Amino acid sequence: MRLSEARVVLTGASGGLGSALARQLAEAGASLLLTGRDAGRLATVALPAGCEVRRVAADLTSEEGIAALAQAARDFGADVLINNAGTGGFGLFENQAPKTVAHILATDLAAPLRLTHALLPVLRDRPAAAVVNIGSAFGSIPFAGFAAYSAAKAGLRAFSQALRRELADSPVRVIHVAPRAIDTALDPPAARALNAALSNACDRPEVVAAHVVDALRRGVAERHIGFPERLFARLNGLAPELVDRGLRGKLGVIKQHATAQHTESP
Template sequence: MKDNANMLLDGKTVFVTGATGGIGVPLVNLLRARGADVVAYNRAAQGNLMENIDTTCKALREDTPDILINLAGINDFNHAENQDYDALVTLNLLVPMRLCQAVLPAMRTRGSGQIVNIGSMVGLIALPHMTGYAAAKSGLKGFSDALRRELAGTGVTVHHIAPRAVHTSMNSGKAGLLNHRTGVTEDAPQDVARKIADAIERNEPDVRIGWPERFFALLNAVMPAMVDKGLRKNAAIGEDILKPENAHANAKVTMIVPNRDTTPRSHNA
């Protein structure tokens, strides 16, 4: 017999993007273990989600799940002028917005549904050398808040879940080296997946994973100048990591430090 906590997912249909990545794999397995019928967008089998957004939205309008989980995303640790903002903003922000638009008509009509947007603590504490990712993830937070307030009383709920750094392939490379040199904690993917599933079952609207990150997010909201000063060391270390002459040494260290990737790649790929 299943416990009461698991009954909330039992029999629900779920559509998940980024389902083949570091967080996505354990999340899909956990959702299925709790009784959900999961449809996972698989980049390897179905192609680039950004390129297939129209057909994916059409499919969701025609067969709308009980729960939409927007997990797919990409990151890029680099100087602002060298980042691919089109890709970063499209996959991290515009794609989730489009998918939400696709499921909303049916969810509104039947008076039920859950939309789960996976953000990042970087969207709440904007970090140097992550300008595109920070912009997109802060945008996703604002979108989620606005949509949740718009849907109040409809039976459709919106959840924004913001993990801190996670020990995945996205966290390998130069930004991962930054994590290592600055002592940033990386959570295990299965732990983050469990927190996401629990938040869905508990109907929690806003979940921020990690301490002291939650405190610094609050501090950043009320005293941003103080956080500016606190992040100067991170910015200096980042500049050192990004120096062309350090590329070879960084590559060697990256081989033994499993952290964040420097190139735009799905953190669920």
């Protein structure tokens, strides 16, 4: 897709990955419709001079938020939707309140599906269009301590693949990008400490944003970031019991940090 002519709706634009993405897309010449819940945070996203930008505050877990953003996207003439907004979900599943689990599924799975559904009629009318879903390595390597988050991201991966197959005869490309850990505010201190304890690689948001922009430009269907993560994703597909065994050895340290998370934020 030619980014200099793209009209991009970007959710989660005020977050760590979203603001890096907004900058890189604007530098490539794209016009932007940025969204997040907090209008004040959205206003602080720094962009190069001369870029066409609109900002809409909307909570994507509500019907009203989806409807308001869909209307703004129609007025804007969107041809790209990037479903990037998300919430983290670190903690032992049995310690998470039902409302926490519901919030993770609503934000990380239901919201991108509902927004995509609302925007498809607009995107189908364009000569070339794309939906980009920001998943996670945990969508292919479901991880202890992230059960609901892994379920949401695995659902988003399956949705991306099914929709891509359904829209194969349309102008709409469906792209799924699965980052590993990113250095943003999404993860609470206990999850960051776990990453450090397990020596999990953590990418800068600018690096991940460059992958997303590249995948969009080339129309790449699937982009999994990080070599060991790509390998483990394949292994988990072929022989999940091997990954079960590997993670069993890390369960003590995962539980220790997940318990700290539960104490910090019951």
